[in-house]
Amino acid sequence: MGSKNNEHNVDEIVAEVSERGYCFVPSVISPEKADEARIALERLLAAEATDEIRAAKTQRVGGIAYKHPIFAELLAHPLIVSIWQNYLDDDAVICSTWSANTAYPGFDQYGWHPDYPYWWINQPWPLEQVCGQTIWLLDDFTEENGGTGFMPGSHLKGHPPPKAWNDEWPADAQILTGRRGGALVFHGAMWHTARPNRTAKARSALLGMYTRPFFLTQEDMLAQLAKVEDPSELVRQLMGAKRHQPGIIGG
Numbered sequence: 209m210g211s212k213n214n215e216h217n218v219d220e221i222v223a224e225v226s227e228r229g230y231c232f233v234p235s236v237i238s239p240e241k242a243d244e245a246r247i248a249l250e251r252l253l254a255a256e257a258t259d260e261i262r263a264a265k266t267q268r269v270g271g272i273a274y275k276h277p278i279f280a281e282l283l284a285h286p287l288i289v290s291i292w293q294n295y296l297d298d299d300a301v302i303c304s305t306w307s308a309n310t311a312y313p314g315f316d317q318y319g320w321h322p323d324y325p326y327w328w329i330n331q332p333w334p335l336e337q338v339c340g341q342t343i344w345l346l347d348d349f350t351e352e353n354g355g356t357g358f359m360p361g362s363h364l365k366g367h368p369p370p371k372a373w374n375d376e377w378p379a380d381a382q383i384l385t386g387r388r389g390g391a392l393v394f395h396g397a398m399w400h401t402a403r404p405n406r407t408a409k410a411r412s413a414l415l416g417m418y419t420r421p422f423f424l425t426q427e428d429m430l431a432q433l434a435k436v437e438d439p440s441e442l443v444r445q446l447m448g449a450k451r452h453q454p455g456i457i458g459g
């Protein structure tokens with residue numbers, strides 16, 4: 209795998225994730241392409257919204273890989289895939305979950321957490337590279353509109369974040385800000401949280417977790433793959449078509 213990917217240097221990005229636990233990668237796609245993805249998402253948000261969702265002021269859209277071709281394309285974005293192939297030291301990486309998250313105006317919650325599979329791993333968690341999370345910015349992220357919060361260094365803690373952080377913002381926490389089309393890539397154990405949206409406009413992100421092919425994925429990606437129209441070989445790999453499927457010896 210070459211270390212250059214257009215103007216991005218994959219080796220440098222991976223070195224930063226290895227050292228600090230995260231790296232913000234600007235301009236993975238153009239703002240125009242991010243707008244295209246956001247417009248596709250807005251149609252899904254409108255079609256799937258319920259009264260409960262409107263009251264909660266936050267909406268998750270799952271199954272995006274098969275709901276619009278642009279999301280299958282971004283799932284297999286060459287830069288993102290090569291970052292995770294290098295970081296996880298495995299060309300056969302798969303996607304564990306691929307969804308969108310929108311914080312509407314007035315959303316006002318914190319919920320500090322690491323991502324799956326750490327909820328299921330005995331503590332202290334292994335420090336090795338088990339999985340890598342990608343947060344794509346489909347809107348410009350600001351401190352006001354709910355740029356994701358994250359705690360540098362927390363991927364080395366080996367346990368979940370203190371519950372009290374959902375009431376009082378921890379002093380050293382950072383806020384992900386940046387132009388749409390960029391992405392934050394980080395160690396899956398890093399503590400992070402959605403944040404309040406105090407603007408009049410919705411803020412949307414895509415979240416894609418990548419892992420090595422022998423781990424159990426968070427979502428049933430194969431079931432979703434069956435609904436993807438004309439998937440590329442890479443999309444098929446990422447959604448688990450080529451991974452080992454358990455059978456019965458001799459059977």
Ligand SMILES: O=C(O)CCC(=O)C(=O)O
Nearest residue numbers: 309356400401402403413
């Ligand atoms: O939308 C965000 O800012 C973060 C969402 C998140 O942390 C998650 O879905 O795990």
